[in-house]
Amino acid sequence: MGQPHYGILGGVGQVSAKISVIIPVYNASGPLPDCLQSIALQTWTDLEVLLVDDGSTDDSTGICRSFCEKDSRFRLLQKENGGVSSARNLGLKEASGDYIAFVDADDWLCPEMLEHQVECLEKDGSDMAMCGFQEAGEAERRQFRRDCGTGESTQLLKRQDKKLSDKKPPDKENADKERRDGEAAGMEETYPEHISMPVEAYVAEYLLAGNTRCWSILFRKEILQEARFQEGLTIGEDLLFLIDLLPALKKVSLIKTREYCYYINDDGAMFSGFKPAYMDQITCWQQAREKIKLLYPDYTAKADISLFQAALLTAGKLALLPAEERRAMADYTEVCRKAAREAARDRMVRRGLPAGYKLKGLLFLLAPSLYLGLYHHWKGRR
Structure with missing residues (x-):
């Protein structure tokens, strides 16, 4: 195009x-x-x-x-x-x-x-x-x-x-x-x-x-x-x-x-702690990807990049929870991991990701629990 x-x-x-x-x-x-x-x-x-x-x-x-x-x-x-x-x-x-x-x-x-x-x-x-x-x-x-x-x-x-x-x-x-x-x-x-x-x-x-x-x-x-x-x-x-x-x-x-x-509402969904409803952004980007694939197939990789970023951002919300709560939310973590892995299958997606997302994404895909723990520690020190 x-x-x-x-x-x-x-x-x-x-x-x-x-x-x-x-x-x-x-x-x-x-x-x-x-x-x-x-x-x-x-x-x-x-x-x-x-x-x-x-x-x-x-x-x-x-x-x-x-x-x-x-x-x-x-x-x-x-x-x-x-x-x-x-x-x-x-x-x-x-x-x-x-x-x-x-x-x-x-x-x-x-x-x-x-x-x-x-x-x-x-x-x-x-x-x-x-x-x-x-x-x-x-x-x-x-x-x-x-x-x-x-x-x-x-x-x-x-x-x-x-x-x-x-x-x-x-x-x-x-x-x-x-x-x-x-x-x-x-x-x-x-x-x-x-x-x-x-x-x-x-x-x-x-x-x-x-x-x-x-x-x-x-x-x-x-x-x-x-x-x-x-x-x-x-x-x-x-x-x-x-x-x-x-x-x-x-x-x-x-x-x-x-x-x-x-x-800027401090109590809004984007600023609040993790809630199960926050998984909606992954669901929406998964649906969006399928629609874009039909309407504008040349842009499928762009939709996958957005899906990958949504999965990492949601995982970041999970990472802010205390360790015990994170373990209780393991199913949600796995949903994030599967979505990120699905999105990153295409080489064009991996190439198109910003450098920070490439590094974070690789760690999350290989060792999600380690990633969440490190992220929690990093954010807690800021």
Whole structure:
């Protein structure tokens, strides 16, 4: 497959279209008002905001109702607790907009994000437009609240983008950090501010490089068709959703500007200790590999590299457990080992792995217990 050609594109005029913003809500009463306020302040005003209350037991439902009473664009949908995928799926079923966006309840948007994405889609004729994101913490949240209180919300983009571009990300062990760092570098250093690319390039250079989020993307509704999130998964559901869209995609737009504020939640799945549900990321990459093998066989090795890395990252979570707990989790360790061995069969995969993964992976495959013990000791000394 040859090197793709990327078109560099400029600004465009205004168009008329409705955006359906789908927000799963579950016990998010603390950060939720900031999220909803940031959407209410969007410069693109033709919105349908679907608040999917996934069986909340805190004040989230009341907060949603309050916004619905103040702003007719907001609509509350309530359901029994079933997880983020089932909440998003209900939102997709109810959405009536020309475009669809997903926002997590603890994140927030800079004021022009949706407008920029619509303009980008219309100019490029793309099927989805993805912007960059900022990692944000409580300091940035307080600044957001101050700006809203003083009527300076239109300055959030420039102020926060400059502040967070100079900020060193938190030094935390998590499965997403490496791909976030690589993605930010790729978007900011390799490409101009705004590009479009064929779907093959998106798959090779972004999706299979670990850029597997569905938030910060604006989708044309027609490409979603009957696409739904796979329920019962806690990690990796975004990846499978995006892969299921590939047959309908022709062109993808990428916007360098980081207008989605991604809240660093210390209690989130990526930062927490090992839980059995963490094995979902291996399951998802195994499913993804089989789908990529059918759709883009030339990229099977790239999918295997991602599977190998997911297995090692999951094993790293297991390694942080005390020795007795690690021994009790031996079955999970073996699942990680089998997945890594399966992925590394191809010589192209072994050659394509980063140097650190080659060394760690070899030790893990040959002596998993020794690897986990050394990893635990190494992390404990940091």
